[in-house]
Amino acid sequence: MALPAASAPPGPLCTRSATSATRKAPGRVTATVALVSALSGRTGRLLNLGRRASVSTYRKREEKREQRRRWLEDMERPEEETEKVEVPSGAAPVFAAAAEEDSGGTSSRTQPEPLNWDDPGLNVLERARLAAEDWGEWDESGWSTDPAASYGTDEVIPLPRIFKRRRGEAEAPKAIKNFIELHQLGLRKLPKLARGETRPAIFCGSDPAHDGRRGAVDDGRGDSLGRMAVAVHKGFMRQRARCHPTGDVTGSFPLPERPEVAFIGASNVGKSSLLNALTRTQKLAPAKDDPGVTRSIDWYKCSRLPVDVIDLPGYGYAKGSHYGPLVADFIVHRKSLRLLYCLVDARTGIRPCDWKFYASLGEKGPEKVFILTKCDMVIPKSLAKVATIVLEDIKSIPKSSQRLIMASARMGQGMHDLRCHLCSRAVSMIREVKKRQEKLENAA
Ligand SMILES: Nc1nc2c(ncn2[C@@H]2O[C@H](COP(=O)(O)OP(=O)(O)OP(=O)(O)O)[C@@H](O)[C@H]2O)c(=O)[nH]1
Ligand SMILES: [Mg+2]
Structure with missing residues (x-):
């Protein structure tokens, strides 16, 4: 559909090359147009082309x-107008019931308190519901496009409003700030190394007197x-x-x-990578930028640890199926699972x-x-704030320990x-097992 002549833009009605050419050599361009017009009588068409573009x-x-x-306009609209309570698809029954009540459904339960x-008295279910509401238009299927895995730090990832405010x-x-400095955590500019020089590993988890400076690296x-x-x-x-x-x-x-310990977390949070990093075997557990890579429960045995480490499939997103409830069932019923690292x-x-x-x-x-x-993807200042919120x-x-590991x-x-923490827990688990064995022997 052509625009009416009145709405045509002000300014030149010919192509940019012709305009610049006119500026440079007006006489020559006029002569060329006149020649073309004389030869084919299509000056109008020529100009029209420019006009159309x-x-x-x-x-x-x-x-x-x-x-x-x-x-x-959307941005300026008051918050209440845009805010809507959405429950993510496939939400637990507690959300479904809450959503039904919110929409004035037939549920016999009374309207929940806002x-x-x-409020420090909120329990985990209430916080879960609040977080789900706050997420608004969050959709589990959107995980496939979530750039959470990629290394770039300038990418935008969706964050709930409550989290942003907090x-x-x-x-x-x-x-917490001192701890972050001591462990050199967060996104940092690494100094360039001279040829042949290797970057020292930072071992300061076991040494509270370590000052965190590169030159003062202890051997752990x-x-x-x-x-x-x-x-x-x-x-x-x-x-x-x-x-x-499912077994x-x-x-x-x-x-x-x-005794067993397991890594659990949302898809793509880095469970398999963390397991690989324990012994620095990069190709042990498959880890990729894609969510839903681990789709089975994998038991790993370490040569220097008296416990088995389990890599679990992530929840929140998995290609083809959602393993969250199955994994939760496994965690609840596996008696030998003594510790859960939540990522x-x-x-x-x-x-x-x-x-x-x-x-x-x-419970x-x-x-x-x-x-x-x-932790390498956020600046130390932001990391300290997130750690405070998570704590x-x-x-x-x-059943959560009040200890937060940053890695x-x-x-x-x-x-x-993390290795120190794992070892300390492994030692106490083995002690427990030995005590139980002794008790059984004495009873027999
Ligand atoms: N920058 C950075 N990237 C990481 C870190 N840990 C993991 N990643 C990246 O995150 C992506 C996902 O890691 P995975 O280990 O496959 O995540 P996962 O939790 O096992 O995912 P699923 O098996 O799909 O549940 C990979 O591309 C990793 O390279 C980290 O500490 N820093
Ligand atoms: Mg994995």
């Missing part, structure tokens, strides 16, 4: 202006735990067993050989899908220890700390 550009600009105007995030308001305690062997952690770092791992989340054909899982992305904090998963576990399952992963959040999650599988920051 310019009209389409004008129309595009108009469209862009219109889009921008609409976007600005929740306030800052991150803005959070005041990180000095202890300050105590027996540190030595054990260094042994894990130099050890190797191999796969012991693999099973579908084998009989619905059962491999028999436990040792949380350092850029997003605890997400609604995480809250949903913890809500589905409830059941082993103790949870939280790990902030991908606050985990207070309301049942980066890619850069190795905080890995010594």
Whole structure:
């Protein structure tokens, strides 16, 4: 559809090359146009071509202006108008019931009290519901386009409003800031190394007196735990067993050989990468930029650890199927599983899908220890704020340790700390097993 002549844009009605040519040599261009016109009598057509190109550009600009105007209008609209309570598809029954009530459905339950995030009395279910509501238009299928895995730091990832507000308001305690400096955590500019020089690993998890400076790197062997952690770092791992989340054909899982610890978290949070980073075997557990890579329960055996490490499929997104409920079932019923490392992305904090998963576990399952992963992707200041928020959040999650580990599988920051933690827990698990054996022997 052609635009009416009145709406045509002001300015030149010929092509840019002709305009610039006119500016440079007006006489020559006029002569050329006159010659062409004389030869073919199509001067009007020539000019029309220019005019048409310019009209389409004008129309595009108009469209862009219109889009921008609409976007600005949306931004200026008061929050209440745009805010809507949406429950993600496939949400747990508690959300479905809440949504039904919110929409004035037929549910016999009374309208729930509006929740306030800052209320310390909120339990995990209430926080899960609040987080799901806050996420608004969050959709699990959107995970496929979520750039959470990629290394670029300038990418935008969707964040819930509550999280943004809390991150803005959070005041990180000095202890957390010092901890981050000590472990050299966060996104940092690495100094260039001279040829042949290797970057030293940062071992300061076991040494509280370490000042965190590069030159003062200790070897992590300050105590027996540190030595054990260094042994894990130099050890190797191999796969012991693999099973579908529903079990084998009989619905059962491999028999436990040792106490077990498992890594759990949303898809793509970096569970497999963290497991690989424990012994620095990059190709052990498959890890990719794609969510839903691990789709089975994998048992790994470490040469220097008296426990088995389990890599679980992630929840929130999985190609073809959603394993969240199956994994939760496995965690609840596996008696030999003594510790659960819950991974949380350092850029997003605890997400609604995480809250949903913890809500589905409830009081059941082993103790949870939280790990902030991908710490190399946020600046130290922001990392300190997110750590403060997560530490606050985990207070309301049942059976969670109040210890937060910060690590980066890619850069190795905080890995010594994680290994130390794993070793200390492994030692106490073995002690427990021995005590129980002794008790049984005495009874017999
Ligand atoms: N920058 C950075 N990237 C990481 C880190 N850990 C993991 N990644 C990247 O995140 C992506 C996903 O890692 P995976 O280990 O496959 O994640 P996963 O949680 O096992 O994912 P699923 O198996 O799909 O549940 C990979 O591309 C990793 O390279 C980290 O500490 N820092
Ligand atoms: Mg994986």
